[in-house]
Amino acid sequence: MKILSFILGTIMGSFYLVLATRLPKGEDIVKSRSRCDNCKYVLKWYNLVPILSFIFQRGKCTKCGKKISSEHFFVEIFTGLLFLLTSIYFPLGYNYFVGLIVVSLMIIIFISDFKYMIILDSPLIVSIILVVILKLIYFDFKTMLYSVISGLILFLVMLLIEKLGTLILKKDSLGGGDIKFAFLMGLILDLKLGIVALVLSTFLALPYALASVKVMKKHEFPYGPFLAGSLFIVFFHFDKFTNLINFLFTI
Ligand SMILES: [Zn+2]
Structure with missing residues (x-):
């Protein structure tokens, strides 16, 4: 295996x-x-x-x-x-297959976003379809629907951040690919962990963002790899992050 x-x-x-x-x-x-x-x-x-x-x-x-x-x-x-x-x-099953999708997306986005500053639509669409099918096979329609709604909420949150960012910075703040990717994060992680992953991605991106502005004097940098990396970290440590959320909600 x-x-x-x-x-x-x-x-x-x-x-x-x-x-x-x-x-x-x-x-x-x-x-x-x-x-x-x-x-x-x-x-x-x-x-x-x-x-x-x-x-x-x-x-x-x-x-x-x-x-x-x-x-x-x-x-x-x-x-x-x-x-x-x-x-x-993961043993052969839902987590294993979704895990493969998560690492595949990470590889593709690392290459295309760092090289061409683009997140391709086709891998996102294929992944969304596969995750929905896997949810239906291993769980049920209700679980799948909750995940889709979680994805939509994260998508809207990112869209709002983008609109505010564009308003404040007076230029494009987030790429369309980043916003679409947020849907997939919600679909895979559900709402709470999806939000945790979004927050984590900003921490991951911060050192790179500072370096690209201060050292490389660039004002644009790819955000996709940090979103994908964050999805990877949270999905592979699902239990730990779930415990963290439960802990935060009890205090
Ligand atoms: Zn040759």
Whole structure:
């Protein structure tokens, strides 16, 4: 189970990298074959085996010998490890499948938001559909409905923050992708933990925000990775955060 999860992760990681780097540039991911960036050699199946191809080719193109970006290698390994982690944390079931969705979103958003400042719609839509189906399979319609309403509330909270931010700062404060992602956070975590995750994301983002303003002199920075990271932390420590909420509500 653990080995299978790792292997599945490396394969999916390879796909996520393609998705997160080609879609923002408007390239077709189904029709366009993977090619060497340098000589345009169309990669064969044995050039596309996650991790192994990179090692056996010593990180070079088999045709022209040009160095291949080690990005592929690291994204594949990292996704494999996160899938493995999910299988260590959760037994096969609802939490395991949603855990895989959470880490997948995190990988895709880290790449696309840091690189292109964009959160793609398609992974969000696919995730929402999958989570709703999983809730219906493992729980019931009422549970699913409560989660959808939680998602809508978080969506509206983020929308309100964005509108206020835009009013005060006189420029766009949050991206549309961030607001849509908040829906997914509520859908997965439900209302209380969803709010906890939103608050946590601001703490996670603060050091990076300060660094990008003070050091890099930028006035824009991607917020998606911190939302996704926060969702990951809260979902994987569900019990601890639930205890924390219960504690806060009793005092
Ligand atoms: Zn080449």
